[in-house]
Amino acid sequence: MSPPLPTLSATYENTPLIPRFVTNEQTPHHFSHPHHCSFIEFLMLHVPPSAQLGFLMEKKGNKRIRANVIRNQYASTSRLNTCDLQALLLLHASTSGQPTGVHGVISGDISGIQSFTSSNHASTSEMKRMIALGFEGSANKIGVGVVTLDGTILSNPRHTYITPPGQGFLPRETAQHHFQHILPLIKEALETAQITLKDIDCLCYTKGPGMGAPLQVSAIVVRVLSQLWKIPIVGVNHCVAHIEMGRIVTGADDPVVLYVSGGNTQVIAYSEGRYRIFGETIDIAIGNCLDRFARVLMLSNDPSPGYNIEQLAKKGEKFIDLPYVVKGMDVSFSGILSYIEATAEEKLKNNDCTPADLCYSLQETLFAMLVEITERAMAHCDKKDVLIVGGVGCNERLKILQHERVAEE
């Protein structure tokens, strides 16, 4: 049975606490598909009305619509600015009956948009907290997490594929690792969170970018579970997930984001309605650079090569000059890696320095470059906060350097 269609009402002078459908269509004819209705109803029932203004409906071609849950930033002050709305959730619903989508933040000018008040908004007063079961397997770590809509993490078991020293992880072997661990991890996640499958409202998984074969593992499991349990799938962009996760855990509202991991190095800020990349690496990622240098030194990959470099760097005393490659707002690491790989072999042979000195020098050089471009992005966007996300973000030295620079401002 399809839920009642939303009925037309006046625009923004109503209280923002009532969930409303907003659409840029004159008539809501694309609501007619039963699947769309149930999916929108599902969203409406589970998003607290205090946190939302409504759903921005956008028609994508003839077959697809996009539903954005719009967060009302000004719920407390009742001030509404139609040009400055942030959509928290972006979902693609396809007419094939299988919902797919991306989780992200968008915003845009919705002035001049017709709005619809839900005809059954009374039911939204009784809120059930929405619970998502999330899957991540884009690199050498496989994880299953249970998270509520307000960001409470109920469980987050994970398992990492650790390769022998001197070796990186390859797609096929990594996928095999994920095959072995994903199903026990689901059970562990549900048990730790003390929930049953009846409590789960949606399945999320890393849609990409990442390594193909490992990504496919969580995609397959999510597709099967979605059909078995009859709940929708939300595909999540890896990069956006990093940022949103950082924002929800730290409570940072609108920071400059330094996204540093094994696959990405970017300085991102939310500006003019979307996340924009202000600076990035023009070749390899910083984590890739550190990991590959760890292989040269034959450091252990347990728990991660970056962690072992950090520990060794603490014992470093002598600073070795390395190339410092900042090109405008972009950075480059491959040349530094080639240089230090060649230098390391020569200097270690002649006992000119220790592996600790090399790790120390490499870290200091790379992080100084990142801090420089982050600072420039902060000045450009006039923002005061920096959020460091990604695997390299757990490096204490990077945190200290970044903190010192932000404190100076």
Next chain:
Amino acid sequence: MNSKTSIELVYPRTHFSGPVVVFAVSELKMDVATSTMETDAQEKNLNKWDFTCDVEVDCKSEENACIIYSTLNVDKELQPDKVRRLMSVSNGKLSVRFEAVEARFLRASFSAFMDALTLATKTIEQFGKDMEL
């Protein structure tokens, strides 16, 4: 069903002179039956898709078969100009046909598919109707 089954791949002799490759699929709690098609590559030079393999998986129910079909049908073959995969469901059985231009592509594609199939099957076994939590 707990029967151990095996899948045999027989490649045309002109291209493959080693022993017959046998994949043991002991983890699968499903009946796997295969039939192989032998073609003489020299005689059929015009036909590009010389290397084929047919797999039939008994999923025990139409529902399971459909779940596995729609799960695995999403991911396309990585090299569509070298390997083709055709899938269909009938009577609770999933039929898959691989066609490739070279034996190594057939083997790689088949191997990757069996991994995915095993994972989908195990997921249904552990989280399907009889799930205990």
